[in-house]
Amino acid sequence: MDSSRPPEELTPEEAAEELARLAAAIAAADRAYHGEDAPQITDAEYDAMKRRNAALEAAFPELRRPDSPSERVGAPPSSAFSKVRHSMPMLSLENAFAEEEVADFVARIRRFLNLPADEPLAFTAEPKIDGLSLSLRYEDGRLVQAATRGDGTTGENVTANARTLDDIPDEIPDAPALLEVRGEVYMSHEDFAALNARQAETGGRTFANPRNAAAGSLRQLDPSITASRPLRFFAYSWGMVSEPLADTQMGAIERLAGFGLPTNPLTVLCHELEELLAHYRRIEGERANLGYDIDGVVYKLNRLDLQARLGARSATPRWALAHKFPAERATTQLRAIEIQVGRTGALSPIARLAPVTVGGVVVQNATLHNADYIAGRDSRGQPIREGRDIRVGDWVTIYRAGDVIPKIEDVDLSRRPPDAVPYVFPETCPICGSDVVREPGEAVHYCTGNLVCPAQQVEKLKHFVSRNAFDIEGLGAKTIEAFFADGWLREPADIFHLESRHGTELRRREGWGERSAANLFRSIAERRRVPLNRLIFGLGIRHVGETAAKLLARHYGSWERFRTAMEEARDHEGPAWDDLNAIDGVGPTLAASLVDFFHEPANRAAIDRLVAELEIEDVAAPSASGSPLAGKTIVFTGTLERMTRAEAKARAEALGAKVAGSVSSRTDYVVAGPGAGSKEKKARELGLTVLSEEEWLEMAG
Ligand code: I6G
Numbered sequence: 049m050d051s052s053r054p055p056e057e058l059t060p061e062e063a064a065e066e067l068a069r070l071a072a073a074i075a076a077a078d079r080a081y082h083g084e085d086a087p088q089i090t091d092a093e094y095d096a097m098k099r100r101n102a103a104l105e106a107a108f109p110e111l112r113r114p115d116s117p118s119e120r121v122g123a124p125p126s127s128a129f130s131k132v133r134h135s136m137p138m139l140s141l142e143n144a145f146a147e148e149e150v151a152d153f154v155a156r157i158r159r160f161l162n163l164p165a166d167e168p169l170a171f172t173a174e175p176k177i178d179g180l181s182l183s184l185r186y187e188d189g190r191l192v193q194a195a196t197r198g199d200g201t202t203g204e205n206v207t208a209n210a211r212t213l214d215d216i217p218d219e220i221p222d223a224p225a226l227l228e229v230r231g232e233v234y235m236s237h238e239d240f241a242a243l244n245a246r247q248a249e250t251g252g253r254t255f256a257n258p259r260n261a262a263a264g265s266l267r268q269l270d271p272s273i274t275a276s277r278p279l280r281f282f283a284y285s286w287g288m289v290s291e292p293l294a295d296t297q298m299g300a301i302e303r304l305a306g307f308g309l310p311t312n313p314l315t316v317l318c319h320e321l322e323e324l325l326a327h328y329r330r331i332e333g334e335r336a337n338l339g340y341d342i343d344g345v346v347y348k349l350n351r352l353d354l355q356a357r358l359g360a361r362s363a364t365p366r367w368a369l370a371h372k373f374p375a376e377r378a379t380t381q382l383r384a385i386e387i388q389v390g391r392t393g394a395l396s397p398i399a400r401l402a403p404v405t406v407g408g409v410v411v412q413n414a415t416l417h418n419a420d421y422i423a424g425r426d427s428r429g430q431p432i433r434e435g436r437d438i439r440v441g442d443w444v445t446i447y448r449a450g451d452v453i454p455k456i457e458d459v460d461l462s463r464r465p466p467d468a469v470p471y472v473f474p475e476t477c478p479i480c481g482s483d484v485v486r487e488p489g490e491a492v493h494y495c496t497g498n499l500v501c502p503a504q505q506v507e508k509l510k511h512f513v514s515r516n517a518f519d520i521e522g523l524g525a526k527t528i529e530a531f532f533a534d535g536w537l538r539e540p541a542d543i544f545h546l547e548s549r550h551g552t553e554l555r556r557r558e559g560w561g562e563r564s565a566a567n568l569f570r571s572i573a574e575r576r577r578v579p580l581n582r583l584i585f586g587l588g589i590r591h592v593g594e595t596a597a598k599l600l601a602r603h604y605g606s607w608e609r610f611r612t613a614m615e616e617a618r619d620h621e622g623p624a625w626d627d628l629n630a631i632d633g634v635g636p637t638l639a640a641s642l643v644d645f646f647h648e649p650a651n652r653a654a655i656d657r658l659v660a661e662l663e664i665e666d667v668a669a670p671s672a673s674g675s676p677l678a679g680k681t682i683v684f685t686g687t688l689e690r691m692t693r694a695e696a697k698a699r700a701e702a703l704g705a706k707v708a709g710s711v712s713s714r715t716d717y718v719v720a721g722p723g724a725g726s727k728e729k730k731a732r733e734l735g736l737t738v739l740s741e742e743e744w745l746e747m748a749g
Pocket residue numbers: 138139140141174175176177181284285346365368
């Protein structure tokens with residue numbers, strides 16, 4: 049494509065393609081500038097690309113990309129801010145879209161707590177602000193730290209910037225000695241429009257939506273720029289506090305308001321499901337007139353003692369729910385179906401679409417899930433879309449809900465081109481040519497090439513270095529692809545040999561130099577020490593996502609214990625297998641995938657080569673210091689009368705214990721209620737400590 053042509057002469061397709069190219073090139077140049085990978089370019093070339101991008105966006109405003117370079121407002125790389133480890137994790141919220149899911153949330157709480165149906169339950173309901181989360185730390189009434197959410201465990205230190213917000217007090221004289229306030233930074237519609245107008249007038253960058261404007265404005269290296277931006281804040285929660293704020297969620301929100309923090313005026317107390325749904329509908333009705341973006345309504349159980357009993361899963365509290373507004377939709381034409389091969393060999397069909405705006409974002413790709421989905425069937429062979437298949441050339445309705453990848457909802461058969469033909473799913477891998485298989489009961493086709501499939505190898509490496517795995521800065525997707533093509537990288541262990549094997553060549557490589565090579569080697573060296581959960585996640589095992597990796601790391605505690613257990617469980621039976629399956633959140637599919645992965649000699653050898661390069665951090669049992677249950681293995685059997693099995697299990701885990709499903713010599717305690725049978729008998733035979741429910745309650749506090 050000739051980028052010297054005036055934008056007015058381009059077709060929308062040509063403009064969209066050029067915008068995509070520019071976004072990638074500018075992002076690469078930004079990374080290079082900050083000492084990462086990619087070739088260097090001159091300032092003049094960089095400026096020319098930015099100007100061309102701005103001109104194209106001015107001519108085709110509807111094609112502005114979600115990753116538009118003009119939205120990046122010089123957003124510095126995350127490493128520009130120092131990191132802050134949150135004293136308590138900043139969890140996320142479970143999402144619901146349908147009313148039945150809200151009903152299920154309420155029912156689950158009742159079940160977990162074993163509450164009679166007639167016992168009243170109250171919840172708060174408040175708008176979910178579409179901004180970015182912030183945690184503020186006050187010590188002796190003075191603001192000492194502000195941090196973004198980051199990955200929930202570690203965020204960025206934006207204290208100087210947060211101090212510039214009028215809504216955030218520098219001092220709270222009557223605050224407890226320690227008070228962490230959590231809330232959302234956002235920008236109102238009016239302020240957003242005025243900021244964009246000002247930016248356009250002065251030749252500055254404009255923003256696609258208020259959320260991007262708020263994020264870009266808060267994450268400025270120069271706090272005086274943040275100060276010039278109209279940012280606002282709503283407090284909705286708290287982290288570590290030296291004394292309880294109240295007995296109820298509503299009481300705590302009122303305390304926060306009493307400290308002079310803004311809280312959302314649409315926060316109300318509701319009783320039972322119907323009131324929650326009524327408030328949702330009311331907020332949905334008022335959404336357009338609120339003056340700021342919201343994307344749903346958050347429900348929280350009001351009593352804090354019950355919240356504490358319910359606790360949290362690995363990433364979301366059991367006592368809160370985000371009831372999201374319906375997805376946004378648009379219609380466009382399907383141009384092609386392409387197959388991507390992922391790190392586990394899964395073949396993912398991707399829809400390439402004529403560019404269309406959905407909820408302010410240009411969409412050109414959508415997921416097609418799997419062969420059945422394209423053919424108009426679900427995984428059980430039942431029709432979806434009333435059996436309508438999806439063909440190249442079709443007009444399709446796509447939808448986006450929240451941040452999720454756009455999906456195709458339906459096909460307009462009345463607009464189907466006469467020559468459109470049913471899609472034939474490939475029988476061989478489009479990358480390596482190996483056979484493609486679909487296991488009985490599975491929806492996904494897999495490439496059987498495994499370690500010989502270049503796509504799988506490259507995607508495994510990309511996954512390994514990704515943010516939530518080893519998080520190796522400077523080793524981006526393009527660099528992995530280039531190093532793979534040159535034979536420098538084949539498996540994760542090779543990353544740790546890059547300097548010794550290819551250091552000299554890299555320093556002389558086009559686009560690289562002493563400084564960028566040194567930066568890369570430094571970031572690799574920094575990752576030789578790795579938390580156990582990141583290592584497990586980084587291995588890229590099918591079905592083992594970030595949450596599962598955290599559960600496994602927490603359960604086994606050390607690499608040695610984890611590795612030994614995987615080998616002991618290889619026959620899918622015996623105590624190690626039972627123990628793995630008893631982990632809350634680990635199902636049989638995940639367990640089998642994990643154990644089979646470790647059973648494969650080639651995988652074991654690659655892992656050994658990797659582990660030889662690493663120092664793996666053990667995972668301490670959570671909040672268990674001083675707990676008599678820390679590190680212990682407990683089995684519950686029989687009926688518990690004072691709390692449900694789910695609550696007992698959650699409580700034991702919160703105190704640092706592991707809950708197993710079967711009794712073995714490694715079990716520390718067996719809690720036996722009425723009706724306990726063979727497990728109690730076995731425990732007594734093995735001479736284990738058997739506790740009554742009363743004794744267990746005493747121990748669990
Ligand atoms: O991400 C969130 C948005 C709003 C929240 C949240 C919230 O309350 C109104 N509350 C909690 C407890 C969490 N995330 C974890």
